[in-house]
Amino acid sequence: MAERNEAIPPEKRIEFRVGINLGDVIAEGEDIFGDGVNVAARLEALAEPGGVFISNTVYDHVRDRLSFGFEDLGARSVKNIARPVRVYRVRENPASPAKGPGPASPQPLPVPDKPSIAVLPFANMSGDPEQEYFADGMVEEIITALSRIRWFFVIARNSSFTYKGQAIDVKQVGRELGVRYVLQGSVRKAGTRVRITGQLIDALSGTHLWADRFDGSLEDVFDLQDTVASSVAGVIEPALRAAETARSAGRPTNDLTAYDLYLRAYALVWWSARQSPQALRLMEQTIERDPHYGPALAWAAYCCYRLLIDDRSEHRGQTL
Numbered sequence: 001m002a003e004r005n006e007a008i009p010p011e012k013r014i015e016f017r018v019g020i021n022l023g024d025v026i027a028e029g030e031d032i033f034g035d036g037v038n039v040a041a042r043l044e045a046l047a048e049p050g051g052v053f054i055s056n057t058v059y060d061h062v063r064d065r066l067s068f069g070f071e072d073l074g075a076r077s078v079k080n081i082a083r084p085v086r087v088y089r090v091r092e093n094p095a096s097p098a099k100g101p102g103p104a105s106p107q108p109l110p111v112p113d114k115p116s117i118a119v120l121p122f123a124n125m126s127g128d129p130e131q132e133y134f135a136d137g138m139v140e141e142i143i144t145a146l147s148r149i150r151w152f153f154v155i156a157r158n159s160s161f162t163y164k165g166q167a168i169d170v171k172q173v174g175r176e177l178g179v180r181y182v183l184q185g186s187v188r189k190a191g192t193r194v195r196i197t198g199q200l201i202d203a204l205s206g207t208h209l210w211a212d213r214f215d216g217s218l219e220d221v222f223d224l225q226d227t228v229a230s231s232v233a234g235v236i237e238p239a240l241r242a243a244e245t246a247r248s249a250g251r252p253t254n255d256l257t258a259y260d261l262y263l264r265a266y267a268l269v270w271w272s273a274r275q276s277p278q279a280l281r282l283m284e285q286t287i288e289r290d291p292h293y294g295p296a297l298a299w300a301a302y303c304c305y306r307l308l309i310d311d312r313s314e315h316r317g318q319t320l
Helices: 002-006 035-046 056-062 129-147 157-163 170-177 218-249 256-271 273-289 294-309
Strands: 018-020 026-028 031-033 052-055 069-076 085-091 116-119 181-190 193-202 208-217
Touching: 018 035, 031 035, 035 052, 035 085, 052 056, 056 085, 069 157, 116 129, 116 157, 116 170, 129 157, 129 181, 129 218, 157 170, 170 181, 181 218, 193 218, 208 218, 256 273, 256 294, 273 294
Parallel strands: 018 052, 116 181
Antiparallel strands: 026 031, 052 085, 069 085, 181 193, 193 208
């Protein structure tokens, strides 16, 4: 494919993402499934176009047998897999060393399709080194609370804590961890009282999306941690939904076939309202190829609206 693409304009190139895992699978007829398959699918989703990502089980078997370099991207939490998976990027250059994750990593990770967030270590502003345990525990509780929201992709603690005690460039963190959003915070203690602050930042633009503070008593540390973690998760979820909605509204598609279908449908919409059924069918094909293509979703809704007000909908109940 690389050789084929060299002579083809960028907009017409075909690039694959590849995820490889070694593990048990369940076979039923022509279908295979199970954790062995799921991990490979998640690795494929993490890979950049043209990239090959492998799991640690594959790496352990091939690292001394193949003339490729391997870049250690660290442990990644992936959907529907209980434990983090250690991920390696395959490099064509055999001299490429396998190296651990951290602020010095030069290669940006691809941002997942779903909302992705990293909770960085909170700064201990108390001047008391013994309060580090509380700040770290607070971050772990927030990571756990956010991980319960199924439509989030939350970076594991081991990856985000590589930035502990360092000056943070949010945009750089976003590139290195492959996340769109970063949560920062601080903990300040005075006597038995504690103040926790947090701010949610868009790692691509550096824009602040949300900020708040929480005050409480250290008399019951665990209750305070639970309360703050739940509160942060509760306010971040709608903030991220709003940000994702605004981002998706103007989101282009990388699928050229979907874009072609969309343009054909769009032309029909403007040609005549009587073309709404044909336009809707094309928009539905577009959405099937790219379910997050905002303009196609919007115009599909408009076509449904036109069919309803013109009393020409074939499936009125479903359209409503």
